[in-house]
Amino acid sequence: MKGMKHLFGIAGLERHQIEYLVNLGDSFIDINRRPIKKAPTLRGKTIINLFFENSTRTRTSFEIAGKRLSADVINISASTSATKKGETLLDTALTLAAMQPHVVVIRHSLAGTCEFLAEHLEHTAIVNAGDGAHEHPTQILTDLLTMKQAWGSPEGKVITIVGDISHSRVARSHLLAAPKMGYRIRLVAPKTLLPSQVERYGCEVFHDFDAALPGSDAVYMLRVQTERLTDSCSFPSIREYHEAYGLNMKRLRAAGSDCLVMHPGPMNRGVEIATDVADSLQSRVLDQVEMGVAIRMAVLTAMCGGGETE
Known part of the structure; x- marks a missing residue:
């Protein structure tokens, strides 16, 4: 796309x-649903996925995406990179760039x-697959495509995001x-x-989950990132957290x-x-994975x- 060499964030x-x-992503959905999930779009291109944080959905979806477009895809994790031997992140990146890849996808803390x-x-084009608590642009593009499938457009909708903001x-x-x-966030x-x-x-900011529910077009739940918590970010027990901020069927009906x-x-x-909410007919969690x-x-x-797709 003209004017876009890298994707750092929204x-x-x-x-x-x-x-x-989002529209280009929409055009690729049919490829992923047909029996032979392959297109020659990126034949001859090389993609390196460089992940310094654990990931299932993001890393796997980037790998599948590249392979379905006929690119050569190489996956590197922190545990198998030379950074474990003391090499700096920059030297690792320069080494990989010297091999002339077209895109490096990076996830880092x-x-x-x-x-x-x-x-x-x-x-080399750089794609941000999540950097610390900064941005995760491809997840939001994924969400927007999921909304497009459900509504046609998120314009005028209210998305209530709940959890470890x-x-x-x-x-x-x-x-x-x-x-x-053009959508609103609670x-x-x-x-x-x-x-x-x-x-x-x-x-809009709420501390009372139930007060935020009326008028919500989507409720977007986030996990508590215990690996990033400090003493100043503490919260009550898991049971108390679920009672106050967990999405259950009663709240979904509301x-x-x-x-x-x-x-x-x-x-x-x-x-x-x-569990009954995660597996409900209103859940779009697996749709998000597919759209990803x-x-x-x-x-x-x-x-x-x-x-252009082929």
Whole structure:
């Protein structure tokens, strides 16, 4: 796509660019549903997935996306990279770039990693697969494609995001996408799991989950990222958290029969979401997973200068 060499986050995209990627992803859905899931779109291209954080959905979907488009795909994790031997992240990236890949997909615990590496990798496109608590652009594009499938457009819709907002790159990217795409965000969390000055995003903030439910078109649940918690971000017991902030059937009924249930995964059943809700007809969790492959096909195609399916 002209004007887009890298994908760092939603913050750097205009509405027309977001719509372009979502619509391109939409065009790839049929490929993923047919018996032979293969297209020659990226034949001769090389994609490296460089993941320094554990991931099932994001890493696997990028790998499947590249392979279904006929690209050569190489996966590298922190445990198998030379960084385990003391090599710096930059030297690892420079080494990989010297092998002339077309795209490097990076997931890292430090915010800004992709921008930093892009300054040194002149001829390689960088895609952010999640950096710290900063952004997760392909997840939000995935969510927008899921909404497109359900509603046609998220314009005018109310998305209620519940849980560990403070550490969620997904929540941050949605807060950045909402004003560009015309939907509204409600945030629900205990005070200890909200970032400071969150109101600057122009969203509504609730501490009472039940008060936020009426009028919600989708309830988007987030897990508590216990691996990132500090003493200042503590919350009551798991049982108390589920009672106050867990999505159960009673709350889903209060939200309405048309309200979608979304979750970026991994889900902690019995904590932020009840099993019967996760498996309900209103759940779009597995749809998000399916749309994730199509969106990553779109992003890889755009980063390689393409834009047409075959």
